[in-house]
Amino acid sequence: MKIGRMLSLSWYGGVDTKDIVAKQVASIHQQVENGVWLCVAREGGSPNKSTQLIGLNIDQCDELGLSLRFYEECLIPLFHHLRRGFSFNYHHYSAYRKWNKGLAEGLASLYRDGDVLWLHDAHWIPLARYLKELQPNLPIGLSLSSSFCGTEVLKTLPVAEELLDDLFYFDLVTFSREADIQNISNAMMDLKGAVTLADKRLKKDNQILKVAAYPPVSFVDRDSLEGQTPEDCFGMSSGDKLVLTVDVPSWFSNRTNRNQAYELFLRDNPALAKDMVFGSLVTPFAINEERVKSIVHQWKGDLDDLNDHWRSYSRKPFRLAISQKWSTSPELLFRSARVFVDLSLGCYTSCHHSDFWWAQDPEDPAVLVVSSLALDGNDLPGALVVHPLDVVGVANAVKQALLMPLSERKFRFEQLGNTFKMLSPERRRAKFTFDVVEQAKKNRLQNSSRAMREQAKTVSH
Numbered sequence: 001m002k003i004g005r006m007l008s009l010s011w012y013g014g015v016d017t018k019d020i021v022a023k024q025v026a027s028i029h030q031q032v033e034n035g036v037w038l039c040v041a042r043e044g045g046s047p048n049k050s051t052q053l054i055g056l057n058i059d060q061c062d063e064l065g066l067s068l069r070f071y072e073e074c075l076i077p078l079f080h081h082l083r084r085g086f087s088f089n090y091h092h093y094s095a096y097r098k099w100n101k102g103l104a105e106g107l108a109s110l111y112r113d114g115d116v117l118w119l120h121d122a123h124w125i126p127l128a129r130y131l132k133e134l135q136p137n138l139p140i141g142l143s144l145s146s147s148f149c150g151t152e153v154l155k156t157l158p159v160a161e162e163l164l165d166d167l168f169y170f171d172l173v174t175f176s177r178e179a180d181i182q183n184i185s186n187a188m189m190d191l192k193g194a195v196t197l198a199d200k201r202l203k204k205d206n207q208i209l210k211v212a213a214y215p216p217v218s219f220v221d222r223d224s225l226e227g228q229t230p231e232d233c234f235g236m237s238s239g240d241k242l243v244l245t246v247d248v249p250s251w252f253s254n255r256t257n258r259n260q261a262y263e264l265f266l267r268d269n270p271a272l273a274k275d276m277v278f279g280s281l282v283t284p285f286a287i288n289e290e291r292v293k294s295i296v297h298q299w300k301g302d303l304d305d306l307n308d309h310w311r312s313y314s315r316k317p318f319r320l321a322i323s324q325k326w327s328t329s330p331e332l333l334f335r336s337a338r339v340f341v342d343l344s345l346g347c348y349t350s351c352h353h354s355d356f357w358w359a360q361d362p363e364d365p366a367v368l369v370v371s372s373l374a375l376d377g378n379d380l381p382g383a384l385v386v387h388p389l390d391v392v393g394v395a396n397a398v399k400q401a402l403l404m405p406l407s408e409r410k411f412r413f414e415q416l417g418n419t420f421k422m423l424s425p426e427r428r429r430a431k432f433t434f435d436v437v438e439q440a441k442k443n444r445l446q447n448s449s450r451a452m453r454e455q456a457k458t459v460s461h
Contacts, residue, residue, distance in 0.1 A: 003433060004114025006035040009107075011068075011123055013039025013055070015047050021120050021145050027425040036110070040064070040123075056103070063102075066095035067123070074157070075122045079146045081153055093159055097126050104130035111135045116433055121145055128169035139440035141172035141432060143214060148180040151190045164192050168207040171443060172436040174214040177375075181211050201439075206446065210439040214428060215354070215419075222358050225335055240277045243398060244337035246344070246352055261394035262318070269399060276402075278318050281333065281352070334359035337366045339401040343388040344374035353380070354420040357413070365413035367401035369394075382415030 008029065012022035022039070026047045029035050035051040042055035070092035077086040104127055107117070119127060119142045128140045154160045164187060167173055175181055185202060188194035194204040202209045266273040307318050334340065334356045342353065353368065360366055368383040375385065384401060386393045404412075 003116065003437065004034070004112055005116070006032045006429070006433070007107075007110070007115050007117045008035065008037045008120065009039070009117070009124060009127075010037075010120040011040050013037055013042050013053055014044030016044025018043075024145075024425075025120055028429045031426050031429065038107075056106075063095035063099040066092045067099040070096040071123050076146060078153065078157055079122065079144075079149050081147070081149050086156070088158060090158075100124060100126040101130045103127060104134060107131060108134035111138055113137070116436060117141070118143065118432060118436075125163055126166045129166050132169050137440075137444065139172075139436045140170050141174065141436040142167075142170050143174045143432075144180075145176065147177065148175055148183045148187075150183050151187045154187050154191070160187075161191055164188060168202075168204055168209050170209060171439040172210045172212065172432070174212045174432070176213070176215055178213050181213055184211060208439070208443060208446065210435060212435060214432070225331055225359060239275065241275055241338040241402065242333070242336050243276065243278045243339045243341060243402070244281055244333060245279070245341040246281045260391045261398070264391060264395040265398050268395070272399075272402060279333070280318070281330070331355060331359040334366075335361065339367050339369060339398055341369040341394070341398065342371055342374055343386075343394065344371050357416050357420045360413060362410070362413065364406070365409050367404055367409055367412060368416065369397045369401055380416070380419060382412040382417075382419075 006029070008025050010019075010022050010025050012019040013025070014022070015026050017023060017026070022043070025037060029037055029047045029051045032048070033050050036054060037046065037051055038054045038056060040056055042053065046053035070089065073087045073089070074092070103124075107127075108131060111117075115138065117131070117138055117140045119140065122144055124142065128142070131138060131140060157163070167184075173184070175184070181200060185194075185196055188202050188204065188209075189196070192204050194202045197203055197208070200211050202211065262278055266276070330352070334352070337356075340352075340356045353370070356366075356368060368380075370380060370383045370385055371388040372385050373388060384397045386397045388394070
């Protein structure tokens with residue numbers, strides 16, 4: 001099959017976007033010779049002259065806002081195991097399906113023979129079903145940036161089985177973690193009676209879906225960071241050492257865990273603590289604006305309480321930055337950090353690991369401390385791995401990272417590089433194109449053989 005254009009679809013689009021998923025799409029399209037990038041919200045121009053950036057005409061689409069609410073209030077909390085924040089509304093779900101069906105009609109008219117369609121995130125789960133009815137030969141793949149919940153959590157969604165059926169119309173679905181592949185495989189077997197085949201494929205009736213793990217790609221330009229001075233985002237002074245953490249609501253649901261770990265470290269290392277600034281890079285889920293404001297207000301109160309314990313220091317050791325309102329480049333913060341701590345509780349895979357690595361100065365790299373639950377099946381040599389609820393373990397890991405000699409930091413940096421260099425946008429695009437086209441070809445042959453068998457049965461009768 002001759003490969004035609006790369007067609008991408010994401011919610012946000014453009015080179016100036018702050019959205020992580022859209023940044024990854026932009027980095028992929030920088031090397032695409034003939035591409036089309038469609039998006040709902042356009043933020044900036046196309047990543048290169050060979051890619052056409054198209055903002056969808058949504059002025060008259062009443063279903064759009066309701067569709068987004070289903071994604072933010074239902075799918076995101078559910079996939080991340082946040083059942084308390086999960087809310088299902090059938091009216092929103094109906095709009096979600098109607099929006100995707102209307103979009104399929106527009107995409108079908110855009111299709112040319114040989115094109116490959118790459119959908120990004122869970123906004124588009126029903127889309128392949130409607131597209132395959134109109135363009136059965138179009139290879140379609142979906143990349144889910146979020147986690148995928150287990151069967152027991154998925155059962156709480158009234159339309160879970162219908163969404164699982166939708167996924168079988170894709171040729172390829174990718175996730176960030178190996179654990180997510182196991183979760184969706186179990187869900188397909190338990191709820192849909194699917195069977196597993198070789199090469200990470202799932203079969204239901206006569207439909208076959210290939211699943212794969214695609215860790216988040218990095219879009220950091222290390223060369224552009226050379227010579228730039230880290231900005232004063234945390235009230236740092238020259239010579240300060242920054243311990244940068246990425247937190248999620250699950251971690252703050254037991255607010256004392258992180259705070260106790262930092263207090264334990266500060267208490268046991270008073271000399272080192274005098275030159276230390278702890279900053280929290282918070283990535284709240286945008287379930288709705290009021291909820292986010294409430295959560296951030298609570299987090300600021302927690303940090304103020306913690307800082308009250310350290311009045312002997314000339315400045316507050318704990319700072320807070322909200323990732324959704326960046327006033328500076330996160331890569332500059334990554335570059336200034338001495339330690340990057342990801343204490344995710346397994347419900348969120350940090351998209352920042354590879355960006356952190358690419359932003360480092362190879363001659364003076366920082367250390368990555370990562371949650372064993374955030375890895376959850378993935379291997380990350382070179383990182384210090386801790387259990388996020390082990391307060392003493394986290395404190396000791398921070399201490400070990402800060403006191404680690406330069407030679408060991410460089411060695412760990414090289415080990416991490418062996419993993420992250422494989423995540424280049426070009427490698428990712430090549431792997432996706434090969435996987436989705438090969439599986440689409442197999443599905444097409446299988447469908448043709450089945451149609452011939454059914455036709456033969458009809459004639460014999």
